[in-house]
Amino acid sequence: MFDLDLWREILQSINKNRTRAILSGFTVVFAIMLFTILFGIANGLENTFQKLFVRTAENAITFYTGTTSKPFKGYQIGRQIQMTNSDVDFIAREFRDDIEYISGTLRRNYNLSYKEKKGDFTVMGVSPDYQFLQKSEIIKGRFINYRDLESKDKFVAVGRLVESDLFGKESALGKYLELEGVAYKVVGVYSDDGGDSQERIVYAPYTTIQKLYTGDDKLLNIMVGYKPNLTVDQAFALVNNITLKLKNKYSVAPSDQRAVRAGDRILTAKKRLDNISFGLGILIPIIGFGTLIAGILGISNIMIFIVKERTKEIGIRKALGASPRSIVSIILLETILITTITGYIGLVIGVGILKSIGSSLERYFITDPSVNISIVFSATIVLIIAGAIAGFIPAKRASKIKPIVALRND
Structure with a gap:
């Protein structure tokens, strides 16, 4: 059931701690933006390949005489x-x-x-x-x-x-x-x-x-x-x-x-594209998923820091009668909200960059670079889950601390 008071409290917490929210969101923005750009470039290369063979089959060779x-x-x-x-x-x-x-x-x-x-x-x-x-x-x-x-x-x-x-x-x-x-x-x-x-x-x-x-x-x-x-x-x-x-x-x-020659321009281009595709096929997933892992580690570290920073707040909530479950829920929902919003921002920035530089990439055999939204969406979900897990463990631990101990925590 939708709890309006809970979400109002989450938004107020984000508003009062903007620096903390920006810090946790920046990692997600950068990771999703870079992820979007890299996979957009890969798709642009595939578009070039498809465009090259619009008129003629990709396995067609013409022989001429003179x-x-x-x-x-x-x-x-x-x-x-x-x-x-x-x-x-x-x-x-x-x-x-x-x-x-x-x-x-x-x-x-x-x-x-x-x-x-x-x-x-x-x-x-x-x-x-x-x-x-x-x-x-x-x-x-x-x-x-x-x-x-x-x-x-x-x-x-x-x-x-x-x-x-x-x-x-x-x-x-x-x-x-x-x-x-x-x-x-x-x-x-x-x-x-x-x-x-x-x-x-x-x-x-x-x-x-x-x-x-x-x-x-x-x-x-x-x-x-x-x-x-x-x-x-x-x-x-x-x-x-x-x-x-x-x-x-x-x-x-x-x-x-x-006297006798073959029109192998398409085959030569295919060879070049195959070499580029092979290199990018290895490089882009490594960099993309490396960026994703870096994002996961970044948001995990930030969540541990945030939970530690909010130990006194957790103590006060417990002293006022808040249950451990409600304390964990508010921290996790705040994490999920920040990751979702900043993930979307990263996607918009990444798509915007691809559109602005798209025409200049044609010289490198990259045509109309675009990205499959479902891939970026999946990457964002991974970050959300990673952030939730990263926040859950310390939040669960902090929710079990006695209020008097939490209030004395430095």
């Missing part, structure tokens, strides 16, 4: 290397144990139309695996499948904004849009978290684009998704092996960085 920059096996500099459909089969066959997805790609801009509406859009020739490499989510129908690829069917999957721009309020599913005078059936509509540009792309089987527009089997590039169970170092080894195999196939010097 002109040779070094002579090799009698070939001169400047020879153009061109990937073809056979390279997709070659990579899939040679590295089948380490590859999860693979897709050849073509990319061109075309004028598309539906009834009276027209627009220029990017059309990409891809394979079914590209949906997972690009992290596209089908919201209507389906994506391109292997039957479409083999049959070179005139089917397309369009982005959500393509549907909006060309079909208005109509559903694009099952409708036919015209691409350079050729009708394509829309078999799916997808969404993509990569932004508007990603949702204004039309996907078709790359074999269909080759048959109708290029007249050959050439590809712009090949995208590979390695198996998620590979470590970053194993993924780097796989990328190097694929690159060397392609160079050997096209008689390119192993040291030639232009």
